[in-house]
Amino acid sequence: MGQPTHAPTDRDWWRSAVIYQVYVRSFADGDGDGTGDLAGVRARLPYLAELGVDALWFTPWYLSPLKDGGYDVADYRTIDPAFGTLAEAEKLIAEARELGIRTIVDIVPNHVSDQHPWFRAALAAGPGSPERELFHFRPGRGAHGELPPNDWPSQFAGSTEPVWTRLPDGDWYLHLFTPEQPDLNWAHPAVRQEHEDILRFWFERGVAGVRIDSAALLAKDPALPDLATHPEPHPFVDRDELHAVYRSWRRVADEYDGVFVGEVWLPDPERFARYLRPDELHTAFNFSFLTCPWDAGRLRTAIDTTLAEHAPVGAPATWVLCNHDVTRTVTRYGREDTAFDFATKAFGTPTDLALGTRRARAAALLSLALPGTVYVYQGEELGLPEAEIPAGRIEDPMHFRSQGADPGRDGCRVPLPWAADAPYAGFGSREEPWLPQPAGWASYAVDRQQRDPDSMLSLYRRAVAARPAFGDGPLTWLPAPEGVLAFSRAQGATCVVNLAAAPAALPAHSRSLLTSGPLDEAGRLPQDTAAWLLG
Structure with a gap:
């Protein structure tokens, strides 16, 4: 089971990249006003280079009233003043590239802000x-x-x-989302032309790629029929006319060697793969893996299904454990229900963070060993848990539009801790962060984890550095006991993840590259632990 092997070239960087998602508002505060900004990101570029990532995906940094975390865009050609200026964005793109890090921007084509x-x-x-x-x-x-x-x-x-x-x-x-996000009419030629111009605007400024928000929602049945009486074809999800839009976008991207990653939530593998045909999108997010519970059989099925649906179109898979919309990995994996579903999110769900962290460490090695592209959400490399935001501080519209039933997504957007003994854990110097940092947040700070060889940050750094040992070839499953995932890659590296209750013997190997936790006294792999092996 696997994907076509491609000779690696600089133009193919995206086929096996590690891409780090930056939520600017919560990454680093350069001017101390409580809001993350581009100055903060620029100051932390050495940290990102040391982590070893190949690219940064920035969630929207454009002018916005921030009614939905910046996904309500008022002007695509202007950086929101809270974050900086266009000139600063251009400097950031150039400075990152000097460190070998490319930039991916986020485009939200389904809708704009009501202030547009x-x-x-x-x-x-x-x-x-x-x-x-x-x-x-x-x-x-x-x-x-x-x-x-x-x-x-x-x-x-x-x-x-x-x-x-x-x-x-x-x-x-x-407005499929909030009233402040009116949907655009993609049957209108001016809408299509404007977005092609926006793509060129950012490619001209040196970005390497574009992430496409809600990529399957743009086209609507012009009759706008009731869904109850016209369920098929769906009046606004995954309509066939969308593919002409992305073929025209691909022609623009090809002028600049740019790449696309689509946010495509579709249950049908064949329909999903259509977006990844050679003249459409390069990649799309893999949500079956992200939402999968911590279960060996389910994970193997998710991996096999993902690779199978990508193989016919020759596109690389993407592997994502969490992002700015979903419960953080260490929290989710520490709960009784380790899957992710928006419908089941609730306040006060019991969580065993020690268990969740152990599983998240193993999941990091699992995802980084798979063929394709891996996305790391900021703070994931620090093992940050989901935070419970006090009711009076929640900003996410998902919370309010569910009449308070959904806790919203702010819990995974809390500003990062950089220095344990600095004000606001080093996020900024003067003003309280826009979202409150929980008690104990400083214990996850970068400066502490850098000094600890057993920290989550140290694990991620070693894993990203060692990842080339797996190469760009296919995946082959190896015989393993029930509850254990074991596979090798073309260059000979092996990944073993034990989700069973009993310790597992490691397959024959010449040396161990990395483990997510210590082996037991007999040299076996304990439960919820992963290992990378050579030979």
């Missing part, structure tokens, strides 16, 4: 105007237009709020 000039012009122009054709404005149903145009559900899990908002002039407008 296009939407403000549409509101001012009134019903039936050309300006409103860039969005989805419709009259309501009912005797007086008082009912929404259709029954579409919100894309925020658990939300019971409508995806339509009525204006005083009687028109309704569509």
